[in-house]
Amino acid sequence: MAEYIQWLKALHIIFVITWMAGMFYLPRLFVYHTEVRLGSEEDKRFQIMEEKLLRIIINPSMILAMIFGLLVAKIYGFKNLGMWFHLKMGLFLVMLMLHMFFSICRKKFLRGENTHSKFFYKVINEVPVIIMILIVLLVVIKPFE
Numbered sequence: 001m002a003e004y005i006q007w008l009k010a011l012h013i014i015f016v017i018t019w020m021a022g023m024f025y026l027p028r029l030f031v032y033h034t035e036v037r038l039g040s041e042e043d044k045r046f047q048i049m050e051e052k053l054l055r056i057i058i059n060p061s062m063i064l065a066m067i068f069g070l071l072v073a074k075i076y077g078f079k080n081l082g083m084w085f086h087l088k089m090g091l092f093l094v095m096l097m098l099h100m101f102f103s104i105c106r107k108k109f110l111r112g113e114n115t116h117s118k119f120f121y122k123v124i125n126e127v128p129v130i131i132m133i134l135i136v137l138l139v140v141i142k143p144f145e
Contacts, residue, residue: 002075012068015061020132022058023095026050026102027125033109034118043109050106062099083144088135095131098124 001008029050036042073081108114116124 001071005072005075008068008072008075012065012072015065015068018057019061019065020128022053022061023099023102023128024125026053026058026106027121027128029053030102030105030109030114030116030121031118031125034114034116034121038112047110050109054103054106058099058102062096082142084138084142087144088138091131091135091138095128095135098127098131 029046033043033046033050036046073085078085105114105116
């Protein structure tokens with residue numbers, strides 16, 4: 001499998017990018033969703049957009065990014081990867097929890113039970129960006145190696 005490492009890396013990066021695109025966009029949809037009347041046509045449209053974004057783009061991208069990332073790490077050997085990799089994995093777990101939180105938020109919108117404000121979603125919208133920046137810095141610079 002080592003002969004395919006460049007392909008595996010490329011696929012990992014592609015699916016990380018599509019996952020992040022969805023993670024940046026979903027809370028922005030939530031910002032706009034808070035502004036519409038519950039049960040309105042707009043409310044239903046946002047519900048459909050959010051559900052499709054999660055089901056068709058975010059969830060599959062996350063799963064494929066994980067699969068290809070783990071394959072690359074396995075080829076390098078988990079023991080051979082430095083502290084930067086463990087920090088990256090910690091940040092990945094934070095991103096995964098945020099992904100789950102966004103999924104819960106979507107379900108609350110679906111049931112008409114959203115309790116968060118437009119401001120909350122504007123702030124939480126920045127969290128995936130910060131996590132992604134930290135992960136990229138860890139992967140490129142590889143501190144603590």
